[in-house]
Amino acid sequence: DTAVSQTPKYLVTQMGNDKSIKCEQNLGHDTMYWYKQDSKKFLKIMFSYNNKELIINETVPNRFSPKSPDKAHLNLHINSLELGDSAVYFCASSQVDGSPLHFGNGTRLTVT
Amino acid sequence: KQEVTQIPAALSVPEGENLVLNCSFTDSAIYNLQWFRQDPGKGLTSLLLIQSSQREQTSGRLNASLDKSSGRSTLYIAASQPGDSATYLCAVNNNDMRFGAGTRLTVKP
Numbered sequence: 001d002t003a004v005s006q007t008p009k010y011l012v013t014q015m016g017n018d019k020s021i022k023c024e025q026n027l028g029h030d031t032m033y034w035y036k037q038d039s040k041k042f043l044k045i046m047f048s049y050n051n052k053e054l055i056i057n058e059t060v061p062n063r064f065s066p067k068s069p070d071k072a073h074l075n076l077h078i079n080s081l082e083l084g085d086s087a088v089y090f091c092a093s094s095q096v097d098g099s100p101l102h103f104g105n106g107t108r109l110t111v112t
Numbered sequence: 113k114q115e116v117t118q119i120p121a122a123l124s125v126p127e128g129e130n131l132v133l134n135c136s137f138t139d140s141a142i143y144n145l146q147w148f149r150q151d152p153g154k155g156l157t158s159l160l161l162i163q164s165s166q167r168e169q170t171s172g173r174l175n176a177s178l179d180k181s182s183g184r185s186t187l188y189i190a191a192s193q194p195g196d197s198a199t200y201l202c203a204v205n206n207n208d209m210r211f212g213a214g215t216r217l218t219v220k221p
């Protein structure tokens with residue numbers, strides 16, 4: 001009965017490959033997010049989706065594309081992976097502004 | 113653009129001590145501020161959420177305060193335990209969540 005679940009937990013791949021990370025929330029939340037945590041543990045927002053509409057898009061390379069088939073899912077697709085993409089990626093969800101964020105356990109991506 | 117700073121970056125205390133973690137932010141027009149805990153290799157667990165109209169929130173041994181006008185929040189942990197060892201992150205919400213770099217806390221038995 002995990003609230004926000006991400007798969008896979010670990011992802012090791014070579015430069016140039018395309019990969020996806022899946023996220024699902026069973027909380028009925030309206031907004032879902034993707035965050036990137038770098039090696040210094042600094043967490044930065046990448047995308048936010050509200051009712052299938054992209055409402056935040058930080059200065060993220062267009063190799064990264066969020067895909068939301070429905071309100072409960074927000075997947076992250078990455079094209080042409082680069083070494084610098086290695087990080088932990090967190091999915092999160094919230095109901096509306098002002099409500100707590102709920103995070104998944106993260107996906108550790110390693111690009112070799 | 114909102115900037116969030118947490119000090120200290122790391123803190124080591126003996127078990128039983130009371131301690132304070134600090135968070136400062138540059139833009140006071142926030143909806144709320146949230147404190148998280150992150151254990152190694154794990155996701156973030158929400159500890160306390162303070163709405164912009166509130167001054168503090170308490171949960172067990174944790175107390176978080178918010179002074180919006182000065183752009184500061186503190187997380188007070190009473191009677192620390194080794195199980196409190198983790199990285200503590202504060203996040204400020206004004207349209208999107210901005211995180212500090214965290215404070216890595218070690219509580220020694």
